[in-house]
Amino acid sequence: MKRFVVSCSALSALFITAAAVTAADDPVAVRKALMQSMAASAATSGAMLKGELDYNPVVAKAALATFNATAHAYGDYFPGGSETGGDTTAAPEIWKDPEGFQEALGKFQTDVAAALEASGKDGPADLAAFQQAVGPVLTNCRSCHEDFRVKNN
Numbered sequence: 106m107k108r109f110v111v112s113c114s115a116l117s118a119l120f121i122t123a124a125a126v127t128a129a130d131d132p133v134a135v136r137k138a139l140m141q142s143m144a145a146s147a148a149t150s151g152a153m154l155k156g157e158l159d160y161n162p163v164v165a166k167a168a169l170a171t172f173n174a175t176a177h178a179y180g181d182y183f184p185g186g187s188e189t190g191g192d193t194t195a196a197p198e199i200w201k202d203p204e205g206f207q208e209a210l211g212k213f214q215t216d217v218a219a220a221l222e223a224s225g226k227d228g229p230a231d232l233a234a235f236q237q238a239v240g241p242v243l244t245n246c247r248s249c250h251e252d253f254r255v256k257n258n
Contacts (some may be wrong), residue, residue, distance in 0.1 A: 132182040133191035139175045139182070146171040146199045147246060150239050153232065162228030165235045169228075172242055176214045180207065186253055194255045213245040 144225065146168035152158035187193070188200045199206045220238040229235035 120154050131191070132184055132187045133193045133195075135182045136179070136193070136195065143175050143246070147243060150235075150243065154239070160232040160235065162224075162230065162235075164228075165239070166224050166228030169217070169224050169238065169242070173217045173221050176210070176217045177192050180210045183245055194257070196253050196255050199253050209245070209252065213237055213242070213249065216241040216245055 125239065149164060150168045155162050158164075183195065183199055183206070185200065187195060188195060220242050223229070223234070223238045229238050
């Protein structure tokens with residue numbers, strides 16, 4: 106289990122660092138790297154919620170911290186002109202309705218901050234506390250994907 110915790114934290118740090126390095130050159134690549142870090146945290150969270158992975162408050166806290174860091178960085182990587190080119194799944198609605206996108210991003214940031222705060226210094230005390238904290242975060246992920254991501258056929 107300790108190896109997994111280190112790997113999860115190291116992976117998150119790697120994605121965020123990679124995003125910072127490539128930001129100036131390729132906002133699509135940055136978005137993808139940030140989303141990959143969130144996908145890893147969502148997968149870990151889901152595995153704990155489903156009982157596929159033993160609950161660990163440190164891992165839960167790391168997942169929430171990754172969601173939080175990404176939520177506050179993500180919105181900066183949708184400049185005009187990045188809606189096409191590259192291998193993006195960002196929906197045109199992001200640029201057609203920037204206020205709606207910013208509202209969704211703001212809600213996500215608020216819910217993630219609340220989850221992180223509720224998790225305390227050492228992470229959610231138990232699986233039920235983690236489920237309560239991470240539930241709104243994962244709901245936001247789903248909503249944003251429905252409204253602002255190109256559906257895969």
